[in-house]
Amino acid sequence: MTFDAEWLQKTDQELVRLAKDNPDYFGVIMSRYSDPLSRYIRRMSYFNDEDIEDLLQEIFVKIYRNLNDYDQSLKFSSWIYRIAHNHIIDQFRKASSKLKTTSLENNDLVNFLKSTVNIEKEIINRDCLEKIKALIMELPVKYREVLILRFLEEKDYDEIMDILQKPKGTVATLINRGRSLLKEKIQAANIKCY
Amino acid sequence: MEEVISRTLNQIKQDNIKPIACWRLEIHNYVFWSAFALMVVISGLSFLFIIHLTTEMDWEVFSLVSKNKLRLVTEILPYFWLLLLAVFLYLSFVNFRFTRKGYRYSNRRLAAIVVGLSVGTGTLAYAFRADEKLDTAFKQSIPQYTLVSNSNERMWSKPEMGLLGGEIAGIQEQGLELRDFTGHMWLVLADEHTMVSPAVVIKPKSRIKVFGQQEKESVFLAREIRPWDTIQVKQFIQFRQHIERIQIQTKQPNQQ
Numbered sequence: 001m002t003f004d005a006e007w008l009q010k011t012d013q014e015l016v017r018l019a020k021d022n023p024d025y026f027g028v029i030m031s032r033y034s035d036p037l038s039r040y041i042r043r044m045s046y047f048n049d050e051d052i053e054d055l056l057q058e059i060f061v062k063i064y065r066n067l068n069d070y071d072q073s074l075k076f077s078s079w080i081y082r083i084a085h086n087h088i089i090d091q092f093r094k095a096s097s098k099l100k101t102t103s104l105e106n107n108d109l110v111n112f113l114k115s116t117v118n119i120e121k122e123i124i125n126r127d128c129l130e131k132i133k134a135l136i137m138e139l140p141v142k143y144r145e146v147l148i149l150r151f152l153e154e155k156d157y158d159e160i161m162d163i164l165q166k167p168k169g170t171v172a173t174l175i176n177r178g179r180s181l182l183k184e185k186i187q188a189a190n191i192k193c194y
Numbered sequence: 195m196e197e198v199i200s201r202t203l204n205q206i207k208q209d210n211i212k213p214i215a216c217w218r219l220e221i222h223n224y225v226f227w228s229a230f231a232l233m234v235v236i237s238g239l240s241f242l243f244i245i246h247l248t249t250e251m252d253w254e255v256f257s258l259v260s261k262n263k264l265r266l267v268t269e270i271l272p273y274f275w276l277l278l279l280a281v282f283l284y285l286s287f288v289n290f291r292f293t294r295k296g297y298r299y300s301n302r303r304l305a306a307i308v309v310g311l312s313v314g315t316g317t318l319a320y321a322f323r324a325d326e327k328l329d330t331a332f333k334q335s336i337p338q339y340t341l342v343s344n345s346n347e348r349m350w351s352k353p354e355m356g357l358l359g360g361e362i363a364g365i366q367e368q369g370l371e372l373r374d375f376t377g378h379m380w381l382v383l384a385d386e387h388t389m390v391s392p393a394v395v396i397k398p399k400s401r402i403k404v405f406g407q408q409e410k411e412s413v414f415l416a417r418e419i420r421p422w423d424t425i426q427v428k429q430f431i432q433f434r435q436h437i438e439r440i441q442i443q444t445k446q447p448n449q450q
Contacts, residue, residue: 020213023206027199034195053198060202067213071294165297 003028012076020067030060033077036153037084043148044088046137055091059084078162081155085145085163092141128191135185143178150175223294230289234308237282238315239328243275245316246325247345255349255357258405258418262355270349274342283308347375353408358382359422362400370396372404372414381413382406389418 007028010018019026034056041052041059063083070079136144149155149163161168205211251270256263286308290296299307319325332339340347350359351374358380364371369383382404384390394402401422406415 023203023211026206027203030199030202031195034198038195038198056195056198057202057205060198061205061211064202064206064211065214066219068216069214069219161298167297167300169300 003031013072016067016070016076019064023064026060026064026067029063033080034060036077037080040081040084040148040153041088043152044085044145045091047091055087059087062087074162075159078155078159081149081153081159081163082165089141131189131191132186135182135189135191138185139178139181142174143181146171146174147178147182226289226293230286230293233282233286233289234311234315237279237286237308237312238319240275240279240282241312241316242319242325242328243343244272244279245320246329247272247275247343250346252346252349252403255405259355259357266349266352266355269352270345272342272345279312283312286312344375350403351375353380353414356405356407356417358404358406358408358414360401362396362398362402364398365396369416370402372402379412382416382419383409383413384416384419388416391418391420393421394419395421 003024007015007025010025010028012029012032015025015029019029037059038052038056041047041055045052045055047055059080063080066083070076139147145164146160149160155163157168157171160166160171164171166174255266259266287304290299290304290308296304329343332343347359350357352358353374358372358374360372360374360380362370363373363379366381369381372380372382374380388406390396394400403420403422404414404416404418405420406417409415
């Protein structure tokens, strides 16, 4: 799908304004955010590629319906991440089975561990990664979501606050507790990554 | 991802999906702000009645009662209003979180805002004497209101602690017939040691406070009798001061 070069130069805010009358402008917004959002869905959930595409389509339609609700004082990315996040959580609630696996890719996981529990990239082996994936999925969603946003999506505290709609202090507390909890779980499970 | 974008655009066009109108989205925000305002007003009114009852309270009683002062305090606290205040402060707090940017405030800051608004509303209403107007209006229109309004009546309904209040029903040779606030009739005995405030008007339907001791089930020995309304005492004191000033003024020319 190709878009007019002039359209691609426009800011998110301009595109939002134009998309209200002409949905084609919304295509540019989708092309900007489809990759980051699908990656975020993958990191947060256990869904397969087909499910992720369906979910992404639902999220984009939801974003389009709510274009008038976009608050210009927020970063546009924070606002669409918020809608995506809420939609994913709704899907979790609808899913009857407990989440037992994660779609976190090994590369993602290595970065995640490096940032959260200070395990060096070089010393992590494959077997260790599989065990830690299971531990991450054991973390309550409230910790998992902040850790993913902070260390994989590399969002700052203000953005996480706007995405999760939680006070900044609460976000900081959840990140610290999530890190500590993961460290404790790794120690308790006696997982040695070397 | 190209396919998802194309599919989504087709869906938007084919189903003629439009962004939800601004006014419909704003309803949610207006509802929460209106609910928040209402909750602040209710908690402010609760605070207003707490100030009203505290200032109206007969604090002198504590100098009369030697024992069980703490018990007396716990029994006369305006629990209803305190509970109402706590509940609506909490509801205002939670409600504020649901407003568009409510999530951005820390718990401490939000608590300070909610408490500040409620206390401010109550204090402002008190400054305009809204308590007196509401007190009168509620007494006339809500019969159950007296259950939560009269701390003094509750305070002076403790004969076992030596505090009895009510309306003079009759005057007998042995003493006064007094109907307490529950409608129970008492015989109030007085002896030569009983102090009767000069501001007291001993006549039927006059309301009085009696400090003393419960003798039998319906017999009370008075040590001190005061008028019910503190305003009566104030007026009496002002009147006495006025008389004293006149007496001084009339004496001074004679001395000269």
